[in-house]
Amino acid sequence: MRHLLAAALLAILTAFSLPAAAQQARYLISADPMTDTPPGVQAWRVQYWTINGSGTRFAVTGIVAAPREAIPPRPRRVIAWTHGAWGVAEKCAPSISPNFFNATAGIDAVRSGYVVVAPDYIGLGNPTMHPMLVGPDTANAVLDAVRAAREIPGAAAGNSFAVWGESQGGHAALWTAISARSYAPDLRLVATAAAAPPTDLAANLREGSDKNARALLLSFTLHSWSTLYGFSMDGVANRTNQGIIHRLAQNNCVSFDKKPKLGTILGILTIVRATKNKDIAKIEPFGSFARANSVDAARVPGPLLIAQSSKDTIVAPAVTRKFAKAVCRRGTGIRWIDMSGDHGASARDSAVETIAWIGARFDGQSPPNDCRRI
Incomplete structure (x- = not known):
């Protein structure tokens, strides 16, 4: 029994002493x-x-x-x-x-x-x-x-x-x-x-011809980056529309076989209007981060x-x-x-x-x- 306990103790101590890798x-x-x-x-x-x-x-x-x-x-x-x-x-x-x-x-x-x-x-x-x-x-x-x-x-x-x-x-x-x-x-x-x-992330978020899809994908991206890195969205949208961006991202998953709910449609249309003349390439820190994560x-x-x-x-x-x-x-x-x-x-x-x-x-x-x- 003493040998078993000693072996177990050695295994535990070895595990703690191993490099993290x-x-x-x-x-x-x-x-x-x-x-x-x-x-x-x-x-x-x-x-x-x-x-x-x-x-x-x-x-x-x-x-x-x-x-x-x-x-x-x-x-x-x-x-x-x-x-x-x-x-x-x-x-x-x-x-x-x-x-x-x-x-x-x-x-x-x-x-x-x-x-x-x-x-x-x-x-x-x-x-x-x-x-x-x-x-x-x-x-x-x-x-x-x-x-x-x-x-x-x-x-x-x-x-x-x-x-x-x-x-x-x-x-x-x-x-x-x-x-x-x-x-x-x-x-x-x-x-x-x-x-x-x-x-080219900024170009992709700017140049897709489906403005509704572009608004939803932009909402996903802005919500993700602002939540993870604390980026302020003040240069993109007012506080009310920032809330809509967050809710669109939190509540919606992409589905090609289901029609979006009315609230989602209205939210997307609002963000289309709110970001019509906005280019995240020119809005910091989003522009720099988009360039860093472009290919x-x-x-x-x-x-x-x-x-x-x-x-x-x-x-x-x-x-x-x-x-x-x-x-x-x-x-x-x-x-x-x-x-x-x-x-x-x-x-x-x-x-x-x-x-x-x-x-x-x-x-x-x-x-x-x-x-x-x-």
Whole structure:
């Protein structure tokens, strides 16, 4: 008995003396099997550890999906699916939505043998403010989700991964590519795909032709940044309209299959009028923060795929094309996919080509370069 007590005491003392990095080597907190999955798909609702750009630790959530078949002799290829805007409230987490599988284009990759890791990001599904369009925070959550997936035996996830995102998730995918080597050197990023990605945040919030969607997304962003960082909205709207901005963000999640409530419609119309001639690029500290979290074309590594609809009313096609040209000027080739559908279908409309392109990158094939026709 004395030997057992001594061993237990030694284990406790060793744990307290370990460096913080060693104590946090495990990322997965829990993985609960899901029963309501598509045919041929097994999935887990996961909780895992991540940190934001300031080093604060958070327990966050997501879903890991894999083929429902015997574990292969080699680890499976991984795609990190980075979702578009669902909102900024805790209740807006994709992983708790009954519509998750229908609304998640990335799940299509499971049928091709991939493990799909779908993080909620910080603040969705967990009780803290979601850092909307904050690049480093989001990238960390994505990379740590890939790490956590490796700890689920049934997933058989490997260290090599691609990242693929839509809309807000396109921004997340590009930032994940920027951060991967420095933040997660234990992982190997093989490809990055972004459908309708916000890149120049101020321009995207200013130039989308759907003024109502633009007002709602601006409300999400202003609420997030002012709550997290204490930014004053006095330069954007009066106190009454600031209250409307906060309520729109707190009470609404994005849904493409439901009509908004009357109060939401009236709130959006009010913010459309209140911000008609406002450009956050010229309103500090929002302008500086938007520039800091825009995507620097010089920092995005290849191989890179961008899919953009010429009829997108939310992410202005001209802004995306300008970004792509800047990437090309830096010498990084791009696979460019032109589409003509609406914004909400960007990833679904380009899914077949994107999954095939990702597969070719895993296979080691030379990536195509469409820079001459962008």
